[in-house]
Amino acid sequence: MNLFGVLDINSSALTAERQRAEVTASNMANAETTRTPSGGPYKKQLVVFGTERPGRGKFALTLSRFGDLHARGVKVEQVVQDKAPAVRRYEPGHPDADADGYVSFPDINPVEEMVNLMGAAQAYQLNVSAVQATKAMISETIQILT
Amino acid sequence: MGNTISGLPQIDWGNVQLDVRQPSSDRSEFFQTLEGAMDKVQEVQSGADQQVASLLQGNGQDLHSAMVAVEKADLSFQLMMQVRNKIVQAYQTISQMQF
Numbered sequence: 001m002n003l004f005g006v007l008d009i010n011s012s013a014l015t016a017e018r019q020r021a022e023v024t025a026s027n028m029a030n031a032e033t034t035r036t037p038s039g040g041p042y043k044k045q046l047v048v049f050g051t052e053r054p055g056r057g058k059f060a061l062t063l064s065r066f067g068d069l070h071a072r073g074v075k076v077e078q079v080v081q082d083k084a085p086a087v088r089r090y091e092p093g094h095p096d097a098d099a100d101g102y103v104s105f106p107d108i109n110p111v112e113e114m115v116n117l118m119g120a121a122q123a124y125q126l127n128v129s130a131v132q133a134t135k136a137m138i139s140e141t142i143q144i145l146t
Numbered sequence: 147m148g149n150t151i152s153g154l155p156q157i158d159w160g161n162v163q164l165d166v167r168q169p170s171s172d173r174s175e176f177f178q179t180l181e182g183a184m185d186k187v188q189e190v191q192s193g194a195d196q197q198v199a200s201l202l203q204g205n206g207q208d209l210h211s212a213m214v215a216v217e218k219a220d221l222s223f224q225l226m227m228q229v230r231n232k233i234v235q236a237y238q239t240i241s242q243m244q245f
Binding site for chain 2: 004007010011014015018128131135138139142145146
């Protein structure tokens with residue numbers, strides 16, 4: 001793998017962290033949602049990360065075709081729904097209340113989601129720093145020639 | 147005056163044959179490699195171009211993918227430029243040789 005392969009791995013991490021931030025934002029936005037297309041309250045979404053072979057796509061400059069077998073990118077393998085049951089709150093006036101006057105709300109703790117979002121943002125920043133470091137490495141390597 | 151310098155052997159120019167070679171018709175391997183590298187640079191640049199266009203058109207393109215693609219294009223171009231500078235420098239060195 002050449003140094004551009006490192007950029008591919010960094011890029012995959014940026015994509016994964018962006019998706020994590022998206023899912024977290026979705027959870028925060030829907031913390032009080034009681035209606036979904038599939039019926040019932042919104043279910044908290046969780047991202048599951050998995051490793052990925054780095055890109056052999058059109059942007060992998062194939063000057064060196066021998067990939068390093070140990071280098072792996074990351075990808076969002078799946079987005080799963082939290083198994084925790086909905087939280088029932090007594091609100092008889094709510095249109096989605098059941099016969100006993102209880103409304104099912106998603107079991108989402110905004111503080112927890114905020115911490116997740118901060119984690120995603122920090123990880124994103126970390127990987128942007130890694131991109132810059134890789135860029136500097138490539139630039140300096142090119143400077144050997146001058 | 148007119149004497150050869152003692153200690154230096156007389157060179158017999160009659161036996162020296164200049165090895166004149168015809169330039170081969172096919173391009174040398176080095177230039178083929180260079181052309182291949184330039185094609186790759188072109189490829190990376192058009193890829194970056196597409197990604198930026200897609201980003202500006204709002205096709206749901208990842209911002210960072212476009213940025214990384216542009217950086218790759220920039221670095222590939224810099225590398226190609228440095229190689230080109232090196233070749234031109236070598237050419238100039240040879241063309242300025244004094245005989």
